[in-house]
Amino acid sequence: MADKPTKGLADVVAASTALSDIDGVAGRLFYRGYDIHDLAGRATFEETAHLLQHGVLPDRRQLAAYGAELAAGRRLGPLVEANIAEIAGSQEPMEALRTLVSLSSADDPDKDSNAPDASRRKAARLTARQPLLVARYHAARTGASVPEPDPELSVAANFLMQITGRTPEQREIEIFDTCLVLHADHTMNASTFAARVCAATLSDMHSAIVAAIGTLKGPLHGGANEQVMRTLEAIDPNGVARAVREKLAAGQKIMGFGHRVYKTEDPRATHLRRMSRELGEASGDDTYFRMSREMEEVVLAEKGLYPNVDFYAATVYHYLGIPTDLFTPVFSVSRMAGWTAHVIEQHADNRLIRPDSEYVGEHDQKWVPIDER
Numbered sequence: 001m002a003d004k005p006t007k008g009l010a011d012v013v014a015a016s017t018a019l020s021d022i023d024g025v026a027g028r029l030f031y032r033g034y035d036i037h038d039l040a041g042r043a044t045f046e047e048t049a050h051l052l053q054h055g056v057l058p059d060r061r062q063l064a065a066y067g068a069e070l071a072a073g074r075r076l077g078p079l080v081e082a083n084i085a086e087i088a089g090s091q092e093p094m095e096a097l098r099t100l101v102s103l104s105s106a107d108d109p110d111k112d113s114n115a116p117d118a119s120r121r122k123a124a125r126l127t128a129r130q131p132l133l134v135a136r137y138h139a140a141r142t143g144a145s146v147p148e149p150d151p152e153l154s155v156a157a158n159f160l161m162q163i164t165g166r167t168p169e170q171r172e173i174e175i176f177d178t179c180l181v182l183h184a185d186h187t188m189n190a191s192t193f194a195a196r197v198c199a200a201t202l203s204d205m206h207s208a209i210v211a212a213i214g215t216l217k218g219p220l221h222g223g224a225n226e227q228v229m230r231t232l233e234a235i236d237p238n239g240v241a242r243a244v245r246e247k248l249a250a251g252q253k254i255m256g257f258g259h260r261v262y263k264t265e266d267p268r269a270t271h272l273r274r275m276s277r278e279l280g281e282a283s284g285d286d287t288y289f290r291m292s293r294e295m296e297e298v299v300l301a302e303k304g305l306y307p308n309v310d311f312y313a314a315t316v317y318h319y320l321g322i323p324t325d326l327f328t329p330v331f332s333v334s335r336m337a338g339w340t341a342h343v344i345e346q347h348a349d350n351r352l353i354r355p356d357s358e359y360v361g362e363h364d365q366k367w368v369p370i371d372e373r
């Protein structure tokens with residue numbers, strides 16, 4: 001007889017990891033032992049991805065080699081090239097990414113190997129390709145041409161240039177790079193768990209990432225950042241408190257608030273709030289930032305809930321000129337670093353993940369032939 005389940009597996013320890021750690025009471029987050037507050041604004045996304053996928057912060061030689069690997073991986077395979085226009089015309093961004101990443105395995109020379117070196121090469125290729133997939137998807141649906149990625153530019157700079165069609169300012173690149181660092185990994189979040197469950201069957205890296213993308217898409221997880229912006233756009237700037245109270249009274253959740261693990265401020269939100277303020281003020285119209293601040297005060301007062309990573313990411317991306325329906329794809333660009341590292345970690349010390357369930361259905365049913373039912 002199985003034990004009673006913990007609904008949503010809350011507080012269940014599902015895996016061991018050396019990748020990231022959270023103290024939900026103190027509001028602290030660490031990547032391989034480094035405090036997120038030390039990494040944000042200092043480490044680049046490339047350094048962070050190397051830290052996660054290779055286990056160490058790279059020295060200059062390692063970083064140059066990893067940067068060259070990413071630059072070489074910034075191209076789409078023939079199957080993706082042949083299908084991207086049709087997919088962009090018929091699928092929403094996260095659906096499209098799910099499909100395009102799946103198609104990407106076709107030309108991956110390491111697709112049949114889960115050996116550590118092969119998986120690290122796949123991790124770099126997936127990390128390099130994800131921003132390009134988002135940019136090329138967006139261009140295909142708008143009919144715009146997309147500038148070729150510049151091998152001298154960072155992931156953040158290339159992505160902003162390709163999405164906005166203009167040369168981003170240095171400060172915009174720094175802010176976006178920090179966003180990528182902040183979203184790169186987060187212990188056993190739902191999409192990472194999905195990736196690890198898939199990997200634990202000894203399935204391949206691409207399959208695990210497809211599972212993760214499908215899981216990130218939902219509005220209770222990565223999909224919340226898009227919903228935050230839609231909420232801000234739908235609310236009268238002069239009626240924020242009233243609108244929030246009405247939603248709560250109607251039993252609705254306010255997107256971008258609450259967290260399974262953090263019982264206090266999400267440390268990533270601290271950085272994102274600051275960057276949202278800076279970009280809002282620089283834009284000359286910080287209405288959405290001010291509305292966000294008011295929402296934050298009301299939700300804390302009414303429900304005791306704090307903003308999570310998705311809340312201020314929404315306005316940061318908005319001010320950077322990223323289309324709202326690409327916010328969750330942007331999350332996937334960053335989280336690719338963590339997902340792939342988790343797949344490598346799972347394969348390195350694997351056991352099938354197969355929990356039990358509590359049976360709550362009927363017992364002792366008697367078979368009835370179809371014509372007698």
Ligand SMILES: CC(=O)SCCNC(=O)CCNC(=O)[C@H](O)C(C)(C)COP(=O)(O)OP(=O)(O)OC[C@H]1O[C@@H](n2cnc3c(N)ncnc32)[C@H](O)[C@@H]1OP(=O)(O)O
Nearest residue numbers: 219220221222224252253254255256257258259260308310
């Ligand atoms: C990258 C990320 O994934 S960060 C999370 C992104 N998701 C969101 O922002 C969506 C909104 N937030 C939520 O739905 C939740 O807070 C989650 C999914 C993040 C965490 O979920 P859980 O730990 O399962 O908490 P659960 O949903 O059970 O909420 C507990 C209580 O707080 C309430 N609550 C939680 N979040 C919210 C919210 N955003 N707005 C209003 N009420 C909320 C619930 O209604 C519930 O109240 P009840 O006990 O009276 O029924």
Ligand SMILES: O=C([O-])CC(=O)C(=O)O
Nearest residue numbers: 185186188189190260309
């Ligand atoms: O950890 C979680 O449950 C969700 C989250 O904040 C993330 O994935 O970044």
